[in-house]
Amino acid sequence: xxxxxxxxxxxxxxxxxxxxxxxxxxxxxxxxxxxxxxxxxxxxxxxxxxxxxxxxxxxxxxxxxxxxxxxxxxxxxxxxxxxxxxxxxxxxxxxxxxxxxxxxxxxxxxxxx
Amino acid sequence: xxxxxxxxxxxxxxxxxxxxxxxxxxxxxxxxxxxxxxxxxxxxxxxxxxxxxxxxxxxxxxxxxxxxxxxxxxxxxxxxxxxxxxxxxxxxxxxxxxxxxxxxxxxxxxxxxxxx
Numbered sequence: 001x002x003x004x005x006x007x008x009x010x011x012x013x014x015x016x017x018x019x020x021x022x023x024x025x026x027x028x029x030x031x032x033x034x035x036x037x038x039x040x041x042x043x044x045x046x047x048x049x050x051x052x053x054x055x056x057x058x059x060x061x062x063x064x065x066x067x068x069x070x071x072x073x074x075x076x077x078x079x080x081x082x083x084x085x086x087x088x089x090x091x092x093x094x095x096x097x098x099x100x101x102x103x104x105x106x107x108x109x110x111x112x113x
Numbered sequence: 114x115x116x117x118x119x120x121x122x123x124x125x126x127x128x129x130x131x132x133x134x135x136x137x138x139x140x141x142x143x144x145x146x147x148x149x150x151x152x153x154x155x156x157x158x159x160x161x162x163x164x165x166x167x168x169x170x171x172x173x174x175x176x177x178x179x180x181x182x183x184x185x186x187x188x189x190x191x192x193x194x195x196x197x198x199x200x201x202x203x204x205x206x207x208x209x210x211x212x213x214x215x216x217x218x219x220x221x222x223x224x225x226x227x228x229x
Contacts, residue, residue: 009153033214033215033217035217037217037220042222043201043222043223044220044222044223045203045205045218045220047217047218050216050217052215091155091156093217095214098214099144099161099163099207099209099214100146100158100161100214101214101217101218103148103155103156104155105153105154105155106155
């Protein structure tokens with residue numbers, strides 16, 4: 001990917017509710033990987049979920065799932081049953097050629113009790 | 114537990130000083146990266162390395178250099194620190210498996226550098 005757009009600088013959700021974070025990107029590749037990372041206030045970047053572009057099935061990891069639309073170059077993250085510990089910055093990161101990832105500017109998620 | 118360790122969590126340096134940010138990984142990863150993170154700008158790639166003694170410029174290399182003398186260590190050098198280099202610096206590593214960044218990166222916990 002050359003450019004990554006996360007159009008929501010900030011989002012908020014009520015505890016136990018569902019929220020979707022959007023991400024679109026531009027790429028000329030056909031096979032690549034896409035990732036969502038979470039960065040809590042501790043600053044440690046944590047891998048949330050990984051998607052292989054050649055797989056049509058959307059990846060899921062417990063309460064986290066993606067909606068991957070390859071033709072539309074869209075890769076959104078859905079968080080179900082939101083918890084207070086989900087509050088963080090979330091970064092979308094498609095593969096940017098070879099071994100590199102390209103990161104979006106991030107979405108700050110607030111979880112309200 | 115796999116780890117990427119950045120030597121300093123917080124650092125304060127004076128304008129004009131030569132600054133070294135150190136990053137060590139214990140996963141035998143081939144690839145190592147230095148990013149800079151600023152509010153509203155996300156993560157921007159400064160330099161990366163695919164192998165020992167090998168380096169390539171990222172998107173914002175100006176004012177920085179790097180050194181990779183050993184596989185596990187990747188150093189970022191600010192030759193003459195300036196106030197506009199005040200930022201969060203993140204180091205990351207990844208394995209090279211012939212499929213690109215298939216497993217993503219493992220990140221260090223970051224160094225917040227302030228240049229005064």
